Amino acid sequence: MRSNISATWYTWLEQGRGGVPSPDVLDRLATGLMLTEAERDHIFMLALGHLPEVHYRPPDAIAPRLQKILDAFSISPAIIKTATWDVIAWNRAAAILLTDYGALPREERNILRLIFLQPKARRANRQWREIARAVVASFRADVARAGAGAEVERLVEELLARSPEFATWWREHEVVSASEGIKRLSLANGKTIAFEFSSFTIDTRPDMAMIVYNPASAADAQLAQEAVAEAADREMAA
Numbered sequence: 001m002r003s004n005i006s007a008t009w010y011t012w013l014e015q016g017r018g019g020v021p022s023p024d025v026l027d028r029l030a031t032g033l034m035l036t037e038a039e040r041d042h043i044f045m046l047a048l049g050h051l052p053e054v055h056y057r058p059p060d061a062i063a064p065r066l067q068k069i070l071d072a073f074s075i076s077p078a079i080i081k082t083a084t085w086d087v088i089a090w091n092r093a094a095a096i097l098l099t100d101y102g103a104l105p106r107e108e109r110n111i112l113r114l115i116f117l118q119p120k121a122r123r124a125n126r127q128w129r130e131i132a133r134a135v136v137a138s139f140r141a142d143v144a145r146a147g148a149g150a151e152v153e154r155l156v157e158e159l160l161a162r163s164p165e166f167a168t169w170w171r172e173h174e175v176v177s178a179s180e181g182i183k184r185l186s187l188a189n190g191k192t193i194a195f196e197f198s199s200f201t202i203d204t205r206p207d208m209a210m211i212v213y214n215p216a217s218a219a220d221a222q223l224a225q226e227a228v229a230e231a232a233d234r235e236m237a238a
Helices: 007-014 023-032 037-048 064-071 092-097 111-117 119-124 128-146 150-162 164-170 218-237
Strands: 078-081 087-090 180-186 192-202 205-215
Touching (some): 023 037, 064 078, 064 205, 078 092, 111 128, 111 150, 119 180, 128 164, 150 164, 205 218
Antiparallel strands (some): 078 205, 180 192, 192 205
8 A cells, every 4th residue: 555556466576476567666665665775776676677767855854973973073174965065964163164054044055056156155265266167067967966957957047147157167068076176265364274175975875975174284274273263262252
């Protein structure tokens, strides 16, 4: 009943009779049996010999264990983003050194919106044009890989209308994979911190990624430590 499949047909499937089930039947079985992503992939491999077609599912939240991992980085900003580049989790260092995501409305916690529509991002990111262009190409690759084209239509239309740079680079149809690199941030005091960033796919949700920004040198680590400490002093004073 949960899978909307007759008892006879289900029995035949278990007995290996009745031919190969369709992807739709397999999807309904996976839903009815409340299978994990790994188990769902496994029954597709058993029945059809290949993984299921990708259909993007916006994540509701992250597991507490993932938040603990983010929080373990005291001076290294760390975030978790979706395939549509919405930031759904972050640590305190990210809120201090990157963006205070918690102060933003949920729909504004999007990396593309922050980079292309927020003047502060242009001022903070050294080599903004180089970074922004790479972001567009990497974003296109993530969206296609996750099958999330329909989910980003409104975002893309907004950026096309409001950002000439985004419109130019989006129409170039470049695709890159940017899993690591260097990010340089300009602080309010005029100093610059260099971070080495790495992106890690989350095993149970390959459409989500954790990005960690580690200070590139001891001097950068000292600057990050000072910025975090200054934020703590301001919070105590308030």
